[in-house]
Structure formats: C-alpha cells, structure tokens
Amino acid sequence: MNEFAVELQNVVKEFPTPEGGQVLAVNQVSMQIKNGEFFSMLGSSGCGKTTSLRMIAGFEWPTAGEIFIAGNPQGHTPPFKRPVNTVFQSYALFQHMTVFQNVSFGLEMDHVDKVQIKDRVGRSLEMVQLAGMDKRFPKQLSGGQQQRVALARAIVKTPKVLLLDEPLGALDLKLRKEMQLELKALQQRLGITFVYVTHDQEEALTMSDRIAVMSFGKVLQMGTPVEIYERPNCKFVADFIGTSNFLHGIVKSADNGKASVYVQELETEIVGLASGEVKVGEKAAISIRPEKIRLSEQSAFNQNCFEGTVSSTTYIGSDTHVYIDVKGIRLKVWEQNKISSLDPKAYYSVGQKVWLTLFHENALIMADE
C-alpha cells in the first residue's frame, strides 16, 4: 500500500477570466498527505485551498501537474469514479430526500444490498449522533444537524480520503468548537485521511496533524501546528498564524541558525533565531509573539532588552493586553494574569516605564520581502 493517501505533484490550475485572460488559482503546488493524517489547507479566500480540494475530488482538473490518490494518478477521472468523498461547505443535501435517503444515496450508487445499506446508514447516523432522525427531511433540521447529515453521507462509504471544505463555516462559535473536537475524534476512530480546508487558523491548529499554509496559489509552509506557530518560515505565515510584532532592520551577522539584526529606531542590535534564509547586509524582519515578550520593572539583561512606556492596556480576563511605546515603535505584549487581584497596582498602567526582554528563541529573524 502506498504511503501517501493523496499526493499533488506540481499542480497548476488556471481559470479563464471574463475579460478573456487567465487567472492562476493554484501555482505549482506539491503536497504529500500521509495515510490516516488530518491534513489542513489554511489560507484566506482566494489562496487556492478550495481549488486544490476540488481538484482532489475531481470537480476540477489540473491545468498541469498530477494528482495521485493512494498512488494512482487521477488524470481526468470523473468524481464518481474517485475513492474520495466530500463534505461541502453548503452541505449540498438533497432536499427532496429524507436523512436516510441522503445518507444511503452513495451506497445505492454502489449497488450495496438493502440489508447492508440499512445497517451501514444506521451506524453512520449513530456516529454523528443523529440516530432516530432518519425519516426527517433536511429542512426540518437545524444547521448543526444538517452538517452532521452531510458528514454521515460522506463517511458511510468509508472513503480512502474525506475532503472537507470549510464544513463548520456556517455554525455558531460554540457549536463550531464542539464539532472541531468531534471531527478530530471521528477521524481518529475511523482512521480515514482527512483533508480539511479552512480559513480559520485556530480551527486548523486545534484539529490538524499537519497544516499547509497557502497564499496566492502557493504553499508557503507545511508542518505540524507547533512548527507553524513557533517557527513560521516567512513573514506572511508569522503574520497570518496568530499575532506577531514585527521589527525591521539590517542583518549584521548570521551563522549556525542564529542572527543579529540592527534596528535603526531602537539604536541596537537584536539577536534571535534565523528562520529561513537570512543573509548579512540584507533587510530582515524580526517576528515576536506578544505572549513571548517578558516585562520587568528593571533592566535584567544587556542584550535584547530595552525600555518603553505603557501607552494603553486592555484587560480581557485571562490576559491583559499591554501596548508599549518603544522609541516610536508600538509593541503589543500579552501578560497572563496569574495572580488574582483587585488592586489596580497589580496591573500595568498607562504612562508606566517598563523593560522588555526578548529571549533569543522568541525573536525569529526572517527575510523581509
């Protein structure tokens, strides 16, 4: 058996525009999605994630490149001959069929016998907690329940790969969080490879084994949630995933994974980890996560340490968001409220002088585009 459930090799997809030109939706994308993996394609709208998913499903065919499913090149294989099933963003339920008929549709197309269909549909509905709903019509169900029908309909055929196109997009936040955990549990139980498309970074981080961050038809970074968040390989990823402060300067030295950057405004050099290719003398950006800046009342170190003034604070319960002005640069710092207190002095206040310290591993230095 092939190691990869899905493999994209230099896939390109062009669409004609109404003006008669061509627009490049997917540009030389290569991915290898392992068997049993929960793989997410993450990016903002128009980044090519949905087009990539639709090409795996067979709704679109690549302009160039090849897609393999379980090692077999797909070429122009139509969707109804591919061993994958899709959960659509709009659910795409058949309104004229009951829940049972919706879920059994795929099995009927495969000429599975009636007794087996009943059994498998029943189990599938149980798995998505819709047992007993089989005689209802989609219109009689809530959005969350419809979503579950769409899921049951796709998993009942036990496909090699399940494709999910922003399946939770239409649900409210609380239900979405519940479904995220449920989907992940379901995936582990079934052992099916999930390819999940989302623009919600938190969703991707919560569920995925690996994530491909996409932008303008290209994959920028592929890795585990920890890798993507802790070691973004470029400015776009650092900015898109979570929140980052950016400082800009010129690279002074770079070797052995470490680099130092002279930041004009701060009149000092900042030392940090080099991420991606960093060359001496070229422009660089330093990405610093707000929760990874250490605040103190006094200077603690002589390197990566500078003084600033608190310009505003926002108390949000678990954290306090502190905005600090350092020689004209505004940095956000998230301070966890570890000690319960009603005393205003326990929190930073506007106008207060503070020292900021950056540990080397918390300052990621990357090429500035």
Place this chain on the structure above:
Amino acid sequence: MIKRLRENKSFQGTILATPTLIFMVGLLIIPLILTLIISFGSRSADGNVIYGFSLHNYVRMFGFSTDCQNGKSTCFDPLYTQIMWRSLSLAFNTTFLVILLAYPLSYFVARSHPKRRNTFLFMVLVPLWTNFVIRVYAWMMLLRTQGVINGVLGWLAGLFGLHFLPLEMLYTPGAVLVGMVYEFLPFMILPIYTSLEKIENSLYEAAADLGANPFRTFLKVTLPLSMPGVVAGTILVFIPVMGTFIVSDLLGGKQVILVGNLIQRQFLDARDPTFGSAASLILMVMTLIVTYFYTRKFGFGEEIIAV
C-alpha cells in the same frame, strides 16, 4: 376607518382584493350562473332560449340523440363523445410533447452561462409579442399545399429530378398538434427553467461525489427537484389547450373539431345557446376533473408559482 385600516391586517387584505373580487363576481361568477341556467333550457324554433329545467342538452352531449333515422325515439350518436375524446387526447398529447421539447431546452438554458441565460429566455418570449392568431396564420402559410414547406420540398425534389406530390399537411390532426405545441411551448419552458435554475451546482457535485454518473444524477436529483416546474407548466398548458378553438379552427378546418369549436358553433352558427352552454360546462368539469387528480398526485408546483 383609518385606524382600522392601519391596525387590522385582514381588513387591509379585503380592501386590496376588492377591485378584483368585483371584477371576478361580475365577469366570472354571474356569467357562469347564467350559463348554468341557460344550459337547462331549450331552443325555440327561431333560436331563442326557452327557460325551463331539462337535462336533454347534457344527455345529447353524451350521445343520446332524438334525431334518429330508423324510427326509434332515441338512439346513440357518438359524434359529441368523439369530440370530447378528441379534445382530451389532443390536450394530453400536446402537454406530453411540450414537456418533451421544453425540458431539454430549459435544462440547456439553466446550465448555460448566467450572462447568456437572459438572451435565451428573451428568445423564448419573443414569439409571444406577436398576436396569437397571427402566429397560427403563419403556420397556415407553412403547411398549405402551396406553402413554404411543400415549396422547399418540391424544389429539393426538382434538384434530384424527382416527381413531387405536395403533402397534404394543413387541415389534419397533425397540423393542429404542431400548432398547439408551438403556441404553448413557452408556458412550459419558463416554469421548468425556473425550477432547474434553482438547483445549486453543489448538488450535482454532491451526487457525482457519492458515485452517481451523469445519467443517475439526472434521474435521482435533477428530475425530482425540477418536478414542481413540470407540474406548474402542465397546468399552464393543459387547461388552455382543452378550451382553445382558434388553432383547431385555422389548422384543422372541418377535419378537427374540438369541444371549443363545438361551443363556438353552437353560439354563432347553430344558434343554440342552450346546447352551447351545456357543452361549456361539461368542458369545464372535464378540465377540473383531470386537473384535480393531477394536482392531488403532484401538487400545484407551488414552489414555482411562489417565485
């Protein structure tokens, strides 16, 4: 009054419906009652109505004749039952053919690029800008023995050096069928198009994704979801075809007499409004019965009418 108008929703409804109600009562309900009364009467020698209560006009329509040749007082004359049967079967055939022609066209328009759809729909509607009767006359020009179609065929035959006998197409049941299909086609295309256009593309994709080839997708998804359009179109076509007499008059001549022609002749030529009224009511009841059983099975296609 003003306060009541502002607050009472059903009173607002009554006010809004009043003009149409007056119109309907004056021009539909009252004439219908008059028709009913007249149908029970009999015809005087000079063509006037003698009011009374007699069912002989209805009995006559169903074949019981008092005008018998072999000396009997009553006998069976199948003339009018044949006319009723002809009307009914023509309406069924027309509706069936119109569905057969309209469905693929509607499907094509609904699946074409949104920008082009309006152009196609416009082309479907253009013939309706011309008067109904004029369009039937156009068919006469085409179908006549000396008409366009025979002309072209004759010219083609001449090219191959063949002897050509002009086809007798006008004043045949076929000509009436062709004319009916042509006249009522747009009334089937529009509702079917509306129902097809509402089917989201993702449903076709979902069917394919679940293993249905295009043929099975059509049978299991497209066709059931577009049935409301077919039903609405059927009602819009079947009812008028049952009653129309212009198409059969112009394209069928004396060969194809429908209930509509019968009624028209009773009022204008035979001067027997009592029999004409009875025939009108029988036609109405026939249409109602068919429509009743049809809508009980398939509904009114209200999803389409609601659009």
